[in-house]
Amino acid sequence: DAKTTQPPSMDCAEGRAANLPCNHSTISGNEYVYWYRQIHSQGPQYIIHGLKNNETNEMASLIITEDRKSSTLILPHATLRDTAVYYCIDDSNSGYALNFGKGTSLLVTP
Amino acid sequence: SAVISQKPSRDICQRGTSLTIQCQVDSQVTMMFWYRQQPGQSLTLIATANQGSEATYESGFVIDKFPISRPNLTFSTLTVSNMSPEDSSIYLCSVRGVGLNTEAFFGQGTRLTVV
Numbered sequence A: 001d002a003k004t005t006q007p008p009s010m011d012c013a014e015g016r017a018a019n020l021p022c023n024h025s026t027i028s029g030n031e032y033v034y035w036y037r038q039i040h041s042q043g044p045q046y047i048i049h050g051l052k053n054n055e056t057n058e059m060a061s062l063i064i065t066e067d068r069k070s071s072t073l074i075l076p077h078a079t080l081r082d083t084a085v086y087y088c089i090d091d092s093n094s095g096y097a098l099n100f101g102k103g104t105s106l107l108v109t110p
Numbered sequence B: 001s002a003v004i005s006q007k008p009s010r011d012i013c014q015r016g017t018s019l020t021i022q023c024q025v026d027s028q029v030t031m032m033f034w035y036r037q038q039p040g041q042s043l044t045l046i047a048t049a050n051q052g053s054e055a056t057y058e059s060g061f062v063i064d065k066f067p068i069s070r071p072n073l074t075f076s077t078l079t080v081s082n083m084s085p086e087d088s089s090i091y092l093c094s095v096r097g098v099g100l101n102t103e104a105f106f107g108q109g110t111r112l113t114v115v
Helices: none
Strands: A009-013 A017-024 A031-036 A045-050 A063-064 A070-074 A084-091 A104-109 B004-007 B010-013 B019-025 B033-035 B043-050 B070-071 B076-081 B089-094 B102-104 B110-114
Touching: A009 A017, A009 B102, A017 A031, A017 A084, A017 A104, A031 A063, A045 A063, A045 A070, A045 B010, B004 B089, B010 B019, B019 B033, B019 B089, B043 B076, B043 B102, B076 B089
Parallel strands: A009 A104, B010 B110
Antiparallel strands: A017 A070, A031 A045, A031 A084, A063 A070, A084 A104, B004 B019, B019 B076, B033 B043, B033 B089, B070 B076, B089 B102, B089 B110
């Protein structure tokens, strides 16, 4: 079973920031937090990952709490194309298969 | 990065038949993974395919039902055997590097409908 907990669904208005929370209270010291998303009828797409520092790339920002028990993925200006299921995964970065939970279904509305 | 091509993208099959799904990667990778995504569900790992050895199957998946081939470092096939309507799912191939930045890459999936 997946070791992360996410809300099943969220809504966000277009142009606003989407803040997607994830609880990973059992994460171990060598595990990273990965975020992927799956747009309808496509394979999952990598977004961002981090160990303990906050990270930012062209797609999103990842804020990890100091105790590493939770994190938030931030899409700063959500567009309709960001409507997707977002998966938070804790992983040891060892190259093995990712263990997907149920994710959060994000709906961006006009 | 890695680009993955899966074939076929979709198929409708009769129960009792078998379908072989192909996964081609544009670079050499050690491990390839096969996932199943049932309607409205998340991804479930079927097996890990390593070149030169037998695939490693997850609990609930067996080689007789889902035989896998991995003839080289860029190609793998998954066969769904003796299909029933319960096998209707999206099947996805994935690869991942080993090292510091080991993001996973996925094919677009094969949407299988068994009638």
